[in-house]
Structures are given as C-alpha cells and as structure tokens.
Amino acid sequence: MGALHTARVAARRRAAVRRVGRAPAVDVASFLGAWRDGLARLPAGVVRRHALLRVPVDRPPWTDSGLDLASRECVTIFGAGRVYLSRALDVWTRPQLQLWARVGDAGPIFNGAHDSHSFTAERAGRLWLGTSFPGQWGDPSGRVSTDLRAYRRVDGELAAAVVVWDAATVEAGLDALAAAGDVLGLGAAEREQRRRAVSPPEGWRPLWLLGRSPIFRAEQADGRPAIACRTEGDVGILQKEVSLPFEPGTRLRWRWRFEALPSELPEDTQLSHDYLSLAVEFSDGRDITYTWSRELPPETSYWCPLPTWRDREHHVVIRSGLAGLGRWHYEERDLHADHARWMGPPPARIVRVWLIAVSLFQRRRGECLVADVELVQGERVTKVA
16 A cells, blocks of 8 residues: 555545536535524524534634533534545545534534434533534543644534524424424424434444434344444444453354445545445454455455554455445454454454444445444354344
C-alpha cells in the first residue's frame, strides 16, 4: 500500500466525482431560518424551550447549547450540514455520524441513528453538542483521544435545532408539532423513524465510540435467522462478547450472502476504505477482520489505513470481485494461524466478535446477510450468531 497505489486510487475517485458530480450542498442558514420562523408561529404548549445554533467543526469538540435540562425532559435534536474530510474527493460526514450530545460535563455521550434523534434526559444538566470526526472518542465522557490539531484540516458547516418538548413523551411533542405546522416536515420524519426503529440483534451492541446506526437488524433469510447489514453513506460496528482462550487450531466459520459491495475501488487506502466484514477481537485490543473486496485478490492482507485504527485492525481479503454476489457462501478460517501469519504471536484470549460496515467515503450501497457464526476449538463449538 505505497504512495503510488494511493495516488492511483485517489485519481480514480476524482474521476468518479467528475462523472457523477458532487452531492448538493446543504444550506445551513436556510435550515436555521426555517426553524426560527416555524418556532415563532407555534402556539403555547408545544415547545418548552429551544436552541438554534451552529456547531463548529474545525475545533474540538464540545459546544454549549445554552439549555439546562431537567431529569425526564423530552428532547429532539434536528441536525443539518456536512463536515468535509476531502472536498476534492467529495468525502463528508452528516449529522447522524458527526453530531453527538451529552448532558453534563461527564457524559455519557450519545448520538442518534439518523440526522435527527430524540431522547429523554436521564439526569439534570447542561446539554452540550459535539462533533466527532476527524477525532476519535477516548472515553464515554467525551474526551478526544487523538491529536486535536486534526480538526483544523476539516471544513464545512453543522447546525442543530434543539427542541425541549412541553409534553410527557417525545411522541406527544412530535405529534403536537405536526398538528401545529411542522418545520420542513422534520417532525413527521422523526416520528416515522422512531416508529420504524429496530434494536440490534439479541446479544449484540454497537461499538460505543461509533454509536448508533440503522445498519444492522435481525432477519429471517431462507427460513433461518440471520443478521442483515445495509449501509449507504454511514458506518457502524456491532459487537458480541465472547470469552475463550485463543488456542492453536481455533477456527472461525460462518455463512454470508453479499448483494452489493460498498466500494468500487481497492479498499486499502484512507479515502476508499468502504467494506463489509466479520471480525474477531483479542485480549490485546486488536482485531482481525475478513472482507470481500471489489479488486484486491484473496489472501491480500493489510493494516487499516485509517490513522486512528492503523495499529489496531488487520484486514484479510477472502473473496474478490462481483462473481458470487447474491449467493450464500460458507467460510472457514484457521483464526490462530491467520493471526500468527499476519499479526504476530497470538494473545491469550478471544473477547469479541464484530460485524463491520463502512460506506462513509464513497457513499455507495453495501448489503449482506451473515449467519451461523461459530468459533470451533476441537469438539467445542461456540455459537455466536
């Protein structure tokens, strides 16, 4: 993964941007103006308090909303805008991934599964809004663990309309907004998103530092349980706790069916790193992840090209190309041998299994089903999914 390879991938990405055009800009000023006008027209009894603010994206990371929340107050944050990691390559994040919140100075931090999200305050405290990329959260209080100077290299605009409902539930507040004259139809959209929300499959949870997303859900496929992954312009990691000694001969086996690959480029550069994968995390905090690549040949392996993951995650390509999409494939890997081959001496234990979906950089659709995930050690079989 040298400089010439990276430059060639970037040139192909630029050509794709010229071919299809850049995504339309988001008018943050119009968004805030529509909320200002709409809130002024609302009758009493709909909104208790509100804040309309721009959230700076070029400095880390927390902005005071000016709102003090009481415990059990119902709140919706409506986000708008884009944060550009590369304007030339049209790489940006949207509020779902970028805009986070916390109540009080100590967190915990949280985001939503969509550009708007609602919550009931679990405690009293000041509401803060923060931006994530290009940094990475260091702990659930909202401390950034990476170099804060990275924020200077991004640009764009991010705005939020924060509404504290004068109602006992979020749904009642959204219904009252819709009845009194919705703002840009966003209240109705949030109401529908909440109605259709799905929880992670039983026993799985999102990786806290990436937060919630609508990517993963439990489904039946061909009459059998599976986990569905559908991603487009977002990122998510789902984790399940496992506690096993990492013994020689430990095998990972599973079935998966891919419908679409989220990358049209080699996935081993920072600005083309879109993929779907199954991963195993070890007791040293690192993981190995198995992917289906658009172009990289099987048994290609590489460390993650993202700066915040470079020393943590190793990728192994086990399928390549478009042939075989739409069909179930059975996979089996000698996990211990793979670790020894590409990552060095294996650590003591297996601690988690992950499902990963990234479509942030090219914003293409990626879709797959994963089923029958097992860790096998001799005659002992640990069912994961």
